[in-house]
Amino acid sequence: MRDGWTYQSLDALVELEWVELGRGKVISKLDLAQTPGTYPVYSSAKEADGKFGEYGLYMFDEELITWSVDGGGHLFHRPKHRFSVTNVGGTLRILRREKLDYRFLYYMLSYVQSTIPFDWVLKAHPSVLRRLYTHLPVPELGEQKRVASILDEAFAGIAAATTNAEKNLANARSLVDVAIEEQLSRISQGQHQKTTVAQLAEDRKNSIRTGPFGSQLLHGEFVDEGIAVLGIDNVVQNQFRWDKRRYITAEKFQELTRYRVFPGDVLISIMGTCGRCAVVPDDIPLAINSKHLCCISVDQSLCLPEFLKLYFLHHPMAKNYLEERASGAIMAGLNMGIIKDLPVLLPSVNEQAEIVMTCDKLSRGLSDLTVLYSRKRAHLAELKQAILRQAFSGELTALPGAEMQDEAA
Template sequence: MTATPPRWSSVSLGDICEFKYGKSLPAGSRDGGPFSVYGSNGPVGGHSSALTDGTAIIIGRKGSFGEVHYSSEACWPIDTTYFIDRGATSVDLKWLSHLLPTLGLTKMNRAAAIPGLNRDDAYAKRVMLPPIAQQKRIAAVLDQVETLRAKRREAIALLDELVRSTFLDMFGTLQQDWRKVHVADLAVSEKGGMRTGPFGSQLLREEFTDEGISVLGIDNAVKNEFRWGERRYISEEKYQELSRYTVHPGDLLITIMGTCGRSAVVPDDIPVSINTKHLCCITLDRTKCLPEFLHSYFLEHPESRSYLSKVAKGAIMSGLNMGLIKALPVRLPPLEVQQKYVRRVAGIRKSRMLHEKYLATLDELSESLQRRAFAGRLWDHEAA
């Protein structure tokens, strides 16, 4: 058992801070002033006056409950939030802003009808309280790591915008001599060129295994790039039954259930895998269309966005299905123009992958430092 560091104490969160209630400020009443207006998801506008006494921590109460945001200046948290300002605590606010996200506040919902965070549940959490000087030291260390993470995220966002602007520069203006086709015309002619995964009793949850053939789902495409999320497998025997749903390198995945309208290109090093019913998988005829082009077209082209907004229902495209995707119109440039685009963005995407790799390393470092910091083990050598 790890000994409590000298002059640290175990306390309840409610002993060291108060979650104050935010105050309603409808969008029509916000005048765009210099003070940020915060909702559960973060800043949602500006106003000419503030509710907090200077620097504040904002915690989602409803909606994105338990989410934590830090404002270095006075602000106006609305009524879907709690807030902590200097009048609500005697601890270092920056230290507290790093501590709160580690307490699992986003999992504390107990309301069946309207999910939300009850502050009494948060108050009951036990935390280790260091002296104020160590609070400031811990906050300074975690701030440095967070600054590095923020710079990586900013770089990734800039690279994403560069890919987007490159695409729109090349293809955003319709070329009348480029023939107009539909996505269904671009798939390979063999049966199953466009497909969704197995339905109903074809694949039951209890048939998933701890290892074997990978099964791809929404989480693999939800970030608009291929990522390994939750790993799911089926046995080799089950795969033989479902082999017609095999995913191939370069296939285009589009989410059609849950969070719909997201897309990713399957990487070249994909192991043998199938897709679930939540994905539309397209194997393209690459003598007509390159997957990297169609991926960008689906996400960025004004004509594609206009079509999807008309045919899909709701803000998250809840009405998207394979039939709608097949009918999506594409103004198809010559293959050599598509190849030119792919070459242009290849270096950008490579740079982005490096930033993602460095960010993942920083994320791991941040988690490790948080665990040590809030357990009083960040400077073990000083206690020896």
């Protein structure tokens, strides 16, 4: 550490105020809608720097630092004037502002908290901060302001780079969505056979089915391993993904064999997050679907499963049909009967294959961009921590040069 820096405790630097948020004081999304305004509300959310929304009332009218607990550690926010908090731990008020800069304190706490192993079961009470933040590196006020100004500029560049990457990814997603919509929109009435989902299912009993209801499958019957039970989480990304694993015993499966899923089945969520769709992969182990899903075993001599998925999600006729049967903005009424009657304009299997291949190519390109974006964000987060380490070891003499310029571009 450089000359002129000293180690001090948080207690010696600030006044710690515990904000007791009783049941009536927690600000909800309904409160924000009923009392709109411009005063920021901060919460424990990591997204948008903890900003929960904007409100017509405020709790504080001064520059403070707020803290909260969210899983793995403290989160600090630096609102300046007139703000409220919800579901956060409390506020930090500097005792002697002529000796301590709020910007410097904010950056210092953000850095130190990343170096402390934190047990999430600890509550966000002042006693927690007093235990953890006892050895803080503090220079004189002029040096604090210099370091804080460099960090402001560096982090503004990182924020700009993050925003640009997010915009680029959002633009790419929009372009891919438009391109896929165009592919499906070319399937028009008059040129293609009109049928329904029910007529495209395999000609056998239970080719379209929902999962077991009520006492057929109780929550207490799930076990740690066995036969998989598929749910909303497996289709919510409109791609089949393994997320939460649920299992039943082989004996229980014998009671529920009618709900078995097969490779190539089309799954549609009908409860909770409705209207999501995915195709069961070829390597699926023995599994059944839950009551939250409608499962369609498609006659693949008539219709390719991936085509039906694309049609369900993107064709104007399918979207209009579902919107007409939606309750408000949520497909609360989506059920097996609606899905069976969904009208389908059906090209030949060869045309379907061409559409699927084109859309797959578009989706793979977007996946590649998403991976690049994730790497970019991870690199920016590492860069942020590296700059903070330099700052609070006393090694930050100027704004990092070429790399920061590259990131901000």
